[in-house]
Each structure stands twice: as structure tokens, then as C-alpha cells.
Amino acid sequence: MSGRAGGGGALPGVMGGLAALGVGLLVVPLAGLLLRAPWAAVGGLLATPAVRAALRLSLVCSLSALGLATVLGVPLAWVLARLEFPGKRLLRALCVLPMVLPPVVGGVALLLAFGRLGLLGAPLSGGTGLTLPFTTAGVVVAEAFVAMPFLVVTLEAGLRAADRRYEAVAATLGAGRWTVLRRVTLPLASPSLAAGMALCWARALGEFGATITFAGNLPGRTRTVPLAVYTALQGPRPEAALVLSLLLLAVSVTVLVALRGRFLGVA
Numbered sequence: 001m002s003g004r005a006g007g008g009g010a011l012p013g014v015m016g017g018l019a020a021l022g023v024g025l026l027v028v029p030l031a032g033l034l035l036r037a038p039w040a041a042v043g044g045l046l047a048t049p050a051v052r053a054a055l056r057l058s059l060v061c062s063l064s065a066l067g068l069a070t071v072l073g074v075p076l077a078w079v080l081a082r083l084e085f086p087g088k089r090l091l092r093a094l095c096v097l098p099m100v101l102p103p104v105v106g107g108v109a110l111l112l113a114f115g116r117l118g119l120l121g122a123p124l125s126g127g128t129g130l131t132l133p134f135t136t137a138g139v140v141v142a143e144a145f146v147a148m149p150f151l152v153v154t155l156e157a158g159l160r161a162a163d164r165r166y167e168a169v170a171a172t173l174g175a176g177r178w179t180v181l182r183r184v185t186l187p188l189a190s191p192s193l194a195a196g197m198a199l200c201w202a203r204a205l206g207e208f209g210a211t212i213t214f215a216g217n218l219p220g221r222t223r224t225v226p227l228a229v230y231t232a233l234q235g236p237r238p239e240a241a242l243v244l245s246l247l248l249l250a251v252s253v254t255v256l257v258a259l260r261g262r263f264l265g266v267a
Contacts, residue, residue: 030249037246038239045243053220054228054244058205061136061224065143065204066197072144073151073200074193078181080152081159099149106146107213114141114214138215139222143204150203151196158192159185195259202255206248 038045045051080092098106114121114132125131132138166188170180186193208226215222217231225244232241 033242033245033249037242041239042243042246045240046247048240050219051228051240051244054223054225055247057136057139057220057222058224058226061139061143062201062204064140065147066201068140068144069148069151069200069204070197073148073196074155074186077152077155077159077196078185081156095152096149098146099153103146103207103209104213107142107210110138110142110145110210110214114138133214134216134218134222136215136221139211139224142210142214143207146207146210147200147203150199151193154196154199155189155192158189158196161192162188198255198259202251205251 046055076095080088080095101109111118111133113119114124116122116125116131116133121132132141162185167180167184170184171177175183205224206226207224208230211222211224212227212230217223217227223231225248229241229244229248232238232244
């Protein structure tokens with residue numbers, strides 16, 4: 001009996017120690033960033049032309065990617081949540097795949113699809129002369145590709161959880177399908193839609209691998225903030241990388257705080 005009690009008593013200590021190591025693995029790198037950041041030079045570094053260009057481009061591209069992901073992702077989430085059809089599980093798996101796919105692999109896939117010799121890129125380039133690789137539009141496509149699944153998964157869960165009796169009541173009162181969707185379904189799922197859009201935007205803002213592979217790292221054209229961090233680390237002024245990293249960290253923390261009630265179980 002005493003042996004079992006001793007073993008049981010040791011378990012919390014062992015688990016607590018391992019948990020502390022886990023916390024350290026997550027917190028120490030962030031602490032290093034905060035402690036080593038050149039706080040006195042933050043204002044000056046953010047005002048440099050290269051940093052401002054990267055910030056402006058990141059804002060434009062991430063918001064454009066969010067718009068594209070919303071226009072395409074909301075109907076996709078509705079289809080997954082409300083319709084039954086053969087191959088639905090496969091479709092859902094394909095929608096989730098970019099969330100776990102290595103970003104550089106996503107970039108290669110985008111090149112093979114939208115590059116000048118790609119499946120869609122070749123006819124697009126031959127017919128219109130338009131190309132996506134190494135352009136600002138290519139950045140938007142790459143960011144939407146990796147970020148849209150966050151919106152789709154979150155909104156689908158919200159649509160599944162919504163009480164469909166309200167939709168049925170609206171339909172019996174004569175509301176058409178589009179009216180029910182616009183006035184009942186989407187308002188009921190609006191918290192999930194807002195959460196999905198926030199996650200989608202944050203993921204698009206921080207995208208690196210698919211962007212640099214598909215769109216390159218061209219100053220003022222495709223060099224977003226994550227790419228500017230990478231470039232600054234290779235150059236003579238790595239402190240700029242620290243400042244931009246702090247900015248991305250602040251965005252991430254802000255999104256988490258805004259969504260804490262939904263994802264962290266905190267009121």
C-alpha cells in the first residue's frame with residue numbers, strides 16, 4: 001500500500017517537472033526576444049524606408065488574402081457543414097491539408113499550379129500574359145492558400161453548432177434561402193466567422209515559406225514582414241529583424257487575447 005502511495009505521490013512531481021520544462025521551452029525563446037530587443041531604437045528602425053515598405057506590403061497582402069479567403073471560404077464552410085455528398089470527407093481533408101503541409105511544399109505546389117508552365121499558369125500566361133509567381137498578387141495567393149483553412153475549419157464548426165430551428169422558423173415565415181443565409185445563418189455563426197477571419201489574417205500576416213518559394217523576396221514587391229525578418233538577419237543590421245519580430249509577436253498576442261474566450265476557455 002505504502003509503495004503504491006509513494007509511486008502515486010511521485011507522479012505529480014514528475015509531471016510537474018516535465019510541465020515546467022515544457023513551459024520553459026515555450027517561454028524562454030520569447031523572453032530572449034523581449035530581453036534582447038533594441039527597445040531604444042524601435043521607433044527609428046520602424047521609420048526606415050525598407051521596414052515601412054515591408055509593413056505596408058504585409059498589410060495590403062494579408063488583408064487582400066483575408067478578403068479572398070472570406071469570399072471563397074465562407075461558401076466552402078457552409079457546404080461542408082450543411083450538405084451531404086460523396087467524397088465529403090476527402091474534401092474536408094483537402095481543405096485542412098494546407099494547415100499541416102510544410103509551407104515550402106505549398107510554395108512548390110503553387111508554382112506547379114500557377115507558374116508559367118503550371119496547370120493553370122500556362123493557359124493564363126498564354127491567353128492573357130498575366131503571371132502570378134514573383135508578383136504581389138502571387139503573395140496574396142500564397143497567403144490565402146495557407147490561411148483559408150483556418151477560416152473554413154472555424155466557421156464550419158460554428159455552423160454545425162448553430163441551432164437550425166431558427167432557420168426552419170424563418171423558412172416557414174416565407175424567407176427565401178438567401179434571406180435565411182444572410183439574416184439568420186451567418187448572424188448565428190458570426191462569432192465563429194469573426195474568430196476564423198482573425199486567425200486567417202494572423203496566419204496570412206506571418207506566412208513565410210510558401211511566399212518566398214512562390215513569390216520570391218523582392219523589395220517593395222514581395223518582401224513582406226516575415227521575409228524582411230529573414231533578410232535582416234542575413235545583413236549588417238540584425239536589430240531590424242528583432243524589431244519586426246516584436247511586431248509580429250504583438251499581433252499574435254493581440255489575436256490570442258481577442259479570441260481567449262473561444263480557444264483558451266477564459267471569459
